[in-house]
Amino acid sequence: MQYDVTVIGSGPGGYVAAIRCAQLGFKTALIEKYSTLGGTCLNVGCIPSKALLDSSEHYYNAVNHFTEHGIDIAKPKVNFKQMIERKASVVKQTCDGIDYLMKKNKIDVHHGFGSFVDKNTIKITPDKGDATQITTDKVIIATGSKPSSLPFAKIDKKRIITSTEALELKEIPKHLIVIGGGVIGMELGSVYARIGSQVTVVEYMDKIIPTMDGTMAKELTKVAKKQGIDCKVSHKVTAIENKGKEVIVKAENKKGEQVEIKGDYCLVAIGRRPYTDGLNLEAAGLSTDERGRIAVDDHLKTKVDNIYAIGDVVRGAMLAHKAEEEGTMVAEQLAGQKPHINYKLIPGVVYTWPEVASVGHTEEELKESGVAYKVGSFPFKALGRARASMDVDGLVKVLADKNTDEILGMHIIGARAADMIAAGVTAMEYRAAAEDVSRMSHAHPTYMEAVKEACLAATENRPIHI
Ligand code: FAD
Ligand code: NAD
Numbered sequence: 001m002q003y004d005v006t007v008i009g010s011g012p013g014g015y016v017a018a019i020r021c022a023q024l025g026f027k028t029a030l031i032e033k034y035s036t037l038g039g040t041c042l043n044v045g046c047i048p049s050k051a052l053l054d055s056s057e058h059y060y061n062a063v064n065h066f067t068e069h070g071i072d073i074a075k076p077k078v079n080f081k082q083m084i085e086r087k088a089s090v091v092k093q094t095c096d097g098i099d100y101l102m103k104k105n106k107i108d109v110h111h112g113f114g115s116f117v118d119k120n121t122i123k124i125t126p127d128k129g130d131a132t133q134i135t136t137d138k139v140i141i142a143t144g145s146k147p148s149s150l151p152f153a154k155i156d157k158k159r160i161i162t163s164t165e166a167l168e169l170k171e172i173p174k175h176l177i178v179i180g181g182g183v184i185g186m187e188l189g190s191v192y193a194r195i196g197s198q199v200t201v202v203e204y205m206d207k208i209i210p211t212m213d214g215t216m217a218k219e220l221t222k223v224a225k226k227q228g229i230d231c232k233v234s235h236k237v238t239a240i241e242n243k244g245k246e247v248i249v250k251a252e253n254k255k256g257e258q259v260e261i262k263g264d265y266c267l268v269a270i271g272r273r274p275y276t277d278g279l280n281l282e283a284a285g286l287s288t289d290e291r292g293r294i295a296v297d298d299h300l301k302t303k304v305d306n307i308y309a310i311g312d313v314v315r316g317a318m319l320a321h322k323a324e325e326e327g328t329m330v331a332e333q334l335a336g337q338k339p340h341i342n343y344k345l346i347p348g349v350v351y352t353w354p355e356v357a358s359v360g361h362t363e364e365e366l367k368e369s370g371v372a373y374k375v376g377s378f379p380f381k382a383l384g385r386a387r388a389s390m391d392v393d394g395l396v397k398v399l400a401d402k403n404t405d406e407i408l409g410m411h412i413i414g415a416r417a418a419d420m421i422a423a424g425v426t427a428m429e430y431r432a433a434a435e436d437v438s439r440m441s442h443a444h445p446t447y448m449e450a451v452k453e454a455c456l457a458a459t460e461n462r463p464i465h466i
Contacts, residue, residue, distance in 0.1 A: 001108070003029045005334065006122055006136035007327075008114040008279070011039020012320040013311030014142030015098050017327030021140075022105035024335040029134060030107050031114035031124055037098040040144050040312070041320040044164045047094050049184075051087040052167065052191045053351050060194035060227075060353075065390060078195045080172050087167065110134070116284040119304050138306050140330055141294060142323070143279060145272040145312035150179070153240035153268065159247045160240055160266045163188060173197045175263035177249050179237055181208030183350050184269035186220065186229075190352045193229045200230045200261055202251055204270075207233055209350060213362035213411040215377075215397050220356055220413060223393050235259065240266050274313040300330050322346050345425055349418045354380075354394045357421035360409035360428055363399060372402035376434060376458025378450045380414045382466045385445035391415035396454040398434055405433035405459055416447050423451055434458040 005021045007014045010032035021028040036043055062076045102109050112126035117133060125131040147162035149155050157165050163184045176192045178185040181203030193199040201208065201224075207217040208224070208231050221231055234254040241248045247266040251259045274292045281287060281294070285304045289295050294302055294309040301308050308330045311323030325341050332339040350356040366373045377397040380386040394414030400407050410424030427437050438455035442448045449465075457463045 001029070001134045003027050003108070003134060003136040005029070005138045005140060005331075006031065006114075006134060007140045007142055008122070009039060009142035009144055009311075009313075010037040010098065010109075011142060011144045011311060011323060012041045013144070013323030013327045014039065014140070015101070015327075016324040017140050017142060017310060017331050018107045019101060019105050020328045020331035021334065022107050024331055026331075026334065028105075028107045029110060029136065030102065031110045031112065031122065033111075033113040035111060035127075036095040037102065037109065038095045039142075041323075042094050042098065043091060044167060046320050048087050048091050048167045049163070049187055049191075050351055051090040052083065053187060053353075055083045055086060056191045056194040057353050068390065078172065080169075080195070083195075084168065113278060115278055115280040116286075117280075119284040119306060138334055139284075139308070140327070141276075141279070141302075141307065141309040141313060142311050142327065143275050143313050144323075145318055146275045147268065148271045148273045149268060150237065150240070150270065152238070154242075155268060156242055159242045159245075159264070160268065162268055166192075166265075166267050169265070173263065173265040175200070175265075177202065177247060177261050177263040177266045178269060179240070179249070179266065180269040180271070181205075181210075181231055181233065182269060182271065183209070185267070186224070186350055186352050188267060188269070189224075189229055190227065193224075193227050198230075198263075199228070200232060200263065202235045202237055202249060202261065203231060203233045204236055205233065206254075209356065212348065212350075212356065212358050213397065213409070214364055215395075216356050216358065216411050216413050219394055220350070220352065223352070223354060223413075226393075232259070232261075240268070272312065272318055276313060299333055300326055316343060317346055317348065319346065319348065342429065345428055347421045347425055349421065351418060354391065354414045355417040356411075356413045357417035357424075358409070358411045359421055359424045360407070361399060362409060362411070363397075366399060366408060371408070373399050373408060374402050374458055375399055376454045376456065376461070376463075378453035378457055378463055378466065380447070380450055382453075383445070383447065383450050385447055385449065386415065388445065389415065396420075396450040398451070398454040398458045400434040400455075400458045405435055406431055407434055407437070407455075407458075410451070410454075412451075414447065414450065420448060420451060423448060435460075 004026035006029045018030040112124035175198040235251040239250040310326035347359040379395040381392040399409035434455040442452040
């Protein structure tokens with residue numbers, strides 16, 4: 001079989017690239033080694049983690065907030081099996097949706113492991129049966145990533161686990177030790193803390209979510225503490241031992257003292273590594289860099305003329321929407337268009353409650369680059385809408401250029417931050433000044449009024465409601 005474009009990997013990078021290629025008239029093939037489409041994001045990432053976050057949040061609210069709202073119910077109980085089953089059905093519906101989209105767009109889906117025979121020939125090895133080969137004019141590699149591990153600790157998938165197993169547990173851990181206070185650590189740590197686990201997060205850096213604006217880390221640490229999550233920062237993990245039903249984590253704290261933490265499960269969430277195992281890149285004239293990534297230029301083209309790579313397997317944030325934008329960008333380039341991605345405006349979200357969402361520069365980055373900036377912030381507790389729903393934790397922080405007032409960064413921790421950050425992306429895409437946003441009418445009462453107020457604070461230090 002001969003194709004115009006072959007995409008290897010059906011995650012959000014790969015399936016979006018395939019759809020856009022098909023829309024643009026290319027005869028397109030999509031190769032996926034697993035039986036379901038959707039990659040990490042749909043099967044063991046974004047979707048299942050959000051399903052469990054939502055379920056656990058409902059439970060947490062029923063236990064902690066219903067009475068105050070005037071709703072008296074019998075003490076709720078977690079039916080963990082049902083929680084996991086519901087998550088599985090959400091995943092199934094979402095993955096089935098991708099099957100439908102492939103059919104609708106007349107994309108040939110090949111289930112099997114893809115590997116290069118040469119730069120225009122791909123071998124597909126299914127789980128059962130004989131391997132086949134297809135030839136193709138262009139290739140888009142979208143093979144994603146896998147969890148990183150520590151050299152001294154074997155992930156046994158029983159007690160020492162990754163996010164994949166944490167989404168499939170058979171019981172609620174009594175004490176979950178999480179290595180890494182990044183996005184996965186804080187999201188899955190929240191899930192289990194809400195449904196009754198003791199949760200200890202062990203983070204190497206001096207703050208959790210260390211790549212985000214420092215104010216967000218400070219605020220999230222406060223709410224995590226309120227929810228009973230113990231964040232041990234500046235701790236270097238030296239050993240993780242599976243002792244049957246107990247896991248022992250050994251770490252060294254800032255003072256050089258040895259710390260021992262005992263739990264029943266240990267989730268290792270220290271980042272992910274690009275996945276190219278078995279692709280036989282050499283046969284196509286390709287190799288990986290020192291971090292295992294496939295090197296690409298600004299157009300996502302590899303050093304081999306007809307081969308592109310996108311998503312987690314290349315440089316940049318490991319985010320589903322970044323992978324999607326890259327899939328679209330490559331397809332449109334192949335069709336002779338001139339698309340562009342503004343990487344600085346790819347938002348980042350942590351789906352804890354309250355949520356954390358950011359776009360643009362952090363205050364730390366602006367300080368380091370020497371840009372003159374001003375800060376406007378507004379706390380949710382001063383907002384009527386937030387008080388009405390009792391979601392008063394958090395704030396909006398807007399960073400603007402001191403001279404031009406252009407918004408350089410927006411950082412929100414609060415209820416619905418994940419959805420609100422789109423307003424920051426839009427404003428920054430159109431290079432709005434903080435004053436522009438502060439002069440737009442924002443519906444009352446809404447959480448978005450906090451963005452308007454933070455912009456007022458940034459522009460002339462004249463917020464209205466504080
Ligand atoms: P992937 O989604 O990893 O897909 C790659 C696909 O390629 C896989 O299906 C794999 O089986 C297939 N493959 C690999 N090699 C071959 C081969 N040789 N032949 C055939 N098929 C192959 N991001 C967000 O933006 N928001 C979130 O809320 C979010 N939550 C997450 C939660 C968790 C627990 C995890 C682990 C990740 C989360 N992410 C989130 C990150 C997101 O899942 C990834 O950034 C995204 O899936 C990357 O997309 P991709 O297409 O590059 O690769
Ligand atoms: P991460 O990079 O977000 O966090 C890893 C954390 O582990 C960092 O804080 C790091 O300092 C810490 N760490 C590293 N080595 C350590 C060690 N030896 N001991 C203690 N701490 C250590 O990575 P993650 O949370 O594993 O997530 C992986 C990827 O998946 C991320 O790139 C993220 O973008 C993506 N993801 C995104 C979302 C989302 O968008 N909501 C959710 C989950 C995952």
